Amino acid sequence: MNLGWLRALLWWLAWLALAALPLAIALAPPRPMAAGAIEELGRMLGLVGLGVLVAQAAISGRQRWFAPGLGQDDLLQFHRVAGIAAVVLLLCHPLLMFAGDRAFLAWLDPRAGLLRALTLAGLALALLALVASSLWRLALRLSYEHWRLLHGLLAVAVVAGGLGHALMAGHYTGAGWKRASLAVLALASIALVLETRLLRPWRLRRRPWRVVAVRPERAGCTSLELAPEGHDGLRFAPGQHAWLTLGERPLRLQQHPFSIASPAGQRNIAFTIKAQGDFTDAIADVEPGTPAWLEGPYGVFTWRPGSCPAGAVFIAGGVGITPIMSMLRSARARGGHEPLWLVYGNPAWDEVLFREELDGLAAALPLTLVHVLEEGHAGWQGETGHIDAALLRRHLPADLSRMAGFICGPPALADAAGPVLLGLGLPARNLYAERFDLI
Numbered sequence: 001m002n003l004g005w006l007r008a009l010l011w012w013l014a015w016l017a018l019a020a021l022p023l024a025i026a027l028a029p030p031r032p033m034a035a036g037a038i039e040e041l042g043r044m045l046g047l048v049g050l051g052v053l054v055a056q057a058a059i060s061g062r063q064r065w066f067a068p069g070l071g072q073d074d075l076l077q078f079h080r081v082a083g084i085a086a087v088v089l090l091l092c093h094p095l096l097m098f099a100g101d102r103a104f105l106a107w108l109d110p111r112a113g114l115l116r117a118l119t120l121a122g123l124a125l126a127l128l129a130l131v132a133s134s135l136w137r138l139a140l141r142l143s144y145e146h147w148r149l150l151h152g153l154l155a156v157a158v159v160a161g162g163l164g165h166a167l168m169a170g171h172y173t174g175a176g177w178k179r180a181s182l183a184v185l186a187l188a189s190i191a192l193v194l195e196t197r198l199l200r201p202w203r204l205r206r207r208p209w210r211v212v213a214v215r216p217e218r219a220g221c222t223s224l225e226l227a228p229e230g231h232d233g234l235r236f237a238p239g240q241h242a243w244l245t246l247g248e249r250p251l252r253l254q255q256h257p258f259s260i261a262s263p264a265g266q267r268n269i270a271f272t273i274k275a276q277g278d279f280t281d282a283i284a285d286v287e288p289g290t291p292a293w294l295e296g297p298y299g300v301f302t303w304r305p306g307s308c309p310a311g312a313v314f315i316a317g318g319v320g321i322t323p324i325m326s327m328l329r330s331a332r333a334r335g336g337h338e339p340l341w342l343v344y345g346n347p348a349w350d351e352v353l354f355r356e357e358l359d360g361l362a363a364a365l366p367l368t369l370v371h372v373l374e375e376g377h378a379g380w381q382g383e384t385g386h387i388d389a390a391l392l393r394r395h396l397p398a399d400l401s402r403m404a405g406f407i408c409g410p411p412a413l414a415d416a417a418g419p420v421l422l423g424l425g426l427p428a429r430n431l432y433a434e435r436f437d438l439i
Ligand SMILES: Cc1cc2nc3c(=O)[nH]c(=O)nc-3n(C[C@H](O)[C@H](O)[C@H](O)COP(=O)(O)OP(=O)(O)OC[C@H]3O[C@@H](n4cnc5c(N)ncnc54)[C@H](O)[C@@H]3O)c2cc1C
Pocket: 072, 143, 144, 145, 241, 255, 256, 257, 258, 259, 260, 271, 272, 273, 274, 275, 276, 277, 278, 279, 280, 281, 319, 322, 323, 434, 435, 436, 437, 438, 439
């Protein structure tokens, strides 16, 4: 049996169990007399909403015991959808309660219970702020770093407020053991958020790195080479990424994910970073000798030379070549024998990263290299335009049924190329896609 599917199945079961736990605790005996159907449904939705929020803490924190089933990309897409679902469930909860029994409207009245009304108002505001800041971050002019901090704080506030509300309501949560179990669950999810945001960066101080080389590349990119200081470095599979922090201390707001571009097995780690915002714009000015901190490696977008003897197809756009460089560089270091295809799209010839090195890789490996330029120049005889179905069919073998496929670049590239590879017979379980702009 394919272990990837088994891991994904276990992942789903673990997520469902976590999300259903508050409801299961509430429904365990002793149970109060059932109220009207609408009111009961309202309670169930509130408890499931709380459960989904608790499970969100487990999937968003790059927890090693939870992350391997899905890739970081899929995990964050799922986190976004599950977050929206939790908010819808939590907003339906009061509406159904009021529809089931108008007496619940008194919960909003501060004269009938100040703490209760304040908790509910705070909870509703925190929920709305959580959704609005996530869906409209750019329109609200929130920098990614401030959004990330706010998101963590709001998530903790909503889980703590939701627990407080469930305990105050006390309908299904009257028994002491139920109250204790719900409190442990909510505290555990808050502890997970704190572990990710505070403890883990703090622990990184035991494994410092230092920038040893800074090289300008084409297309506004810069390569950084980092050396481990007093430890044995990072063991990673080609294609994985790590979270980079620069500066004297590892605990900083600025922590960003970058694919490792150097081959596996090397002591030093290299990244190639495109200027796209406040952190990446400053990379070109980083001085050799700057302290650095790496959290990782993460990701299931990985390929090991020899792992798929029938061959592999790589499709990259722009700086999306970085994880594939690690794969190809690793293949060259180990003397790869399987046939490989790389279709690499860029706006223009002057912006093709690692152009000369790719020629060397094509000479050293059984690698078919296809450059695609949005705009060709005078004398350009290669492909022009976008990477589409017709182009891929022209250059790739007709049958990919025993191969693996890797796509990394802008979302439109994965959307266009993925279905074509599947259409050429590539099994869905062998298709990997990585997006760099997740949020
Ligand atoms: C798995 C993965 C691997 C990546 N590998 C590379 C790489 O090899 N080379 C490279 O140039 N870029 C890579 N990126 C993209 C890189 O992380 C962002 O460009 C960078 O974080 C932008 O930060 P900024 O402060 O300069 O820009 P900002 O102005 O803060 O953000 C610009 C955009 O970048 C994205 N972004 C910002 N911070 C993060 C973050 N912490 N996590 C995820 N997305 C973020 C958001 O979509 C944001 O809208 C990768 C991203 C991911 C998720």
